[in-house]
Amino acid sequence: MSVDQITPGMEQLDLDEIYPFAIQLGKDAGALLVKGLERRRAESHENEEQIEKMNAVDIVTEVDHEVEAFIHTAVSERYPSHAFIGEETYSAGQSKDYLVDSRPTWIIDPLDGTVNFTHGFPMFCVSIALVHNHVPVIGVINAPLLNQLFSACSGKGSWLNESTRLPLLGKNIGPLPKDAPRRCIFACEWGKDRRDSKESNLGRKVDSFLTMATEPSGRDGLGGMVHGVRSLGSATMDLAYTAMGSVDIWWEGGCWEWDVAAGICLLNEAGGLVTTANPPEDEKWEEWTDVPAVKLGGRLYLAIRPATDARDGSETGRQSQVRVVKEVWKRVRRLDYSRPGA
């Protein structure tokens, strides 16, 4: 037990008591998102400028604030000793430092997939995580337009709509394919950095996507020939779908802890793996037998779906995940995301 864990005021977390509270929060917050969308639908506008303005910024800001304030109030009343980091309040601050310490901390994204939300594209969600000693111990993600509520709690597994355990295919999900990344679904996002340069994050990303997609003989023999390339426009949904087993590989840079905290809990409880997106500096990483756990605030993420052990005993699920991590690292370029000021 670390010193942090016995610091006065650090209560033993009663996850059995907190988990249902977090799920209900997710349901209520999801309903607020739908209301925000319906409000917009019903509104009459004087002119296009007003519509465009509502499209772009105001509607999102309004809903973001409302949902975050709702969650913040509920958490503060019930758990006044817990810390709280919300995407909205954090972004309004000056610093972009990593503010999570070892206290129980609620890390919230009131609305992930804001571009989708403004367009009525269903891939948006609220993301609610409780992190303790830097480990996400509860994760709730609600995508209300898809009727998909994801939830997970340490030791209790990952669930879709509280009834279907993840991954969706259960043990029939099998190991990762032997020739992965072939036959894998690869999820990735284009992001906000759109500079026209091979060295911008856009350039590095598209180069990497292309290597993952091209036939095996192409790209200097590195062609990954993935089964499909998918872009949903929400890091949180990408991660939830990886936990579901619907996405095999998710590779991304540039997100923040509130985008991924709940999803990491979901993925861990489902039996997935999450590490860093960038190939390690250590020249000998190809010889590694395991890979480092992701840094919550590291802004670089590579997630691999849950996998079962090979029945012939040749490989554990974890070993097949590590194998796929290396296959991805071989094919992607390093992304350039850091924490401002770090």
Added chain:
Amino acid sequence: MSVDQITPGMEQLDLDEIYPFAIQLGKDAGALLVKGLERRRAESHENEEQIEKMNAVDIVTEVDHEVEAFIHTAVSERYPSHAFIGEETYSAGQSKDYLVDSRPTWIIDPLDGTVNFTHGFPMFCVSIALVHNHVPVIGVINAPLLNQLFSACSGKGSWLNESTRLPLLGKNIGPLPKDAPRRCIFACEWGKDRRDSKESNLGRKVDSFLTMATEPSGRDGLGGMVHGVRSLGSATMDLAYTAMGSVDIWWEGGCWEWDVAAGICLLNEAGGLVTTANPPEDEKWEEWTDVPAVKLGGRLYLAIRPATDARDGSETGRQSQVRVVKEVWKRVRRLDYSRPGA
């Protein structure tokens, strides 16, 4: 009235009677897809080889056959004089000719998004269209894992789950943005042609995606700076989401009539526009005041979401759609898909 329409045997179609039948077909077929997925989940496998085999081919073939046979039987019994083209039966034939004539013809894709289906990724659906005189007059798309049933019938509008008229935002969807493709959601798919060449369809596509995504000053001043790039892995869902207004622009080559027939009906009834993906040969296309309607069997599709007239009278919804078509044509390369033998 064309000669075709008065050919003996060409009954006047009673769409009021056929439409509910088609919707029920979509619901029943969607339930079969879910059953196929659940069957797979429940199955116990002797070894990984069996799982991998089921993953890749067998499961899809089995479900594809089953759903197409179910629809074919139901249609033949009720409308014995109608023609029928299904993705499965068509693909089994030798020819890839365009077989649609002026008769009432059911054009079916029992399972669009097969890669998604095999991975339990929810973006898959059944697509059912009734085409008359080459025009899709009924379209039903059911994505059962998303609880999204889309339906449309000539003159009756487009609907989500039979209760919400599309586009989702109604008249508040507004015109296309004045600076489109900026602020647009752009949907596109990577496809199956993965040759490592600037001249392969993969090379042409990625080049085009990149131009659409890059900042305005980039790509020789053609950077489209779209708000988001999305890839769902299902042409049918892309088109349904464009009708919904969730996607602003969908650009694709390589699909077949069963992928798009129902979606085209949906899009037309919602007020969208669909034309060809490739910039026209006519050097003066930039001066055009309208664009040609899509060819159902043309394999090249560019769809633009529904749009309302500008309130200041400066532009009709159609004019703004045509403007966006041209903005896309300026930025994309010609794709190389034809009909084998054509």
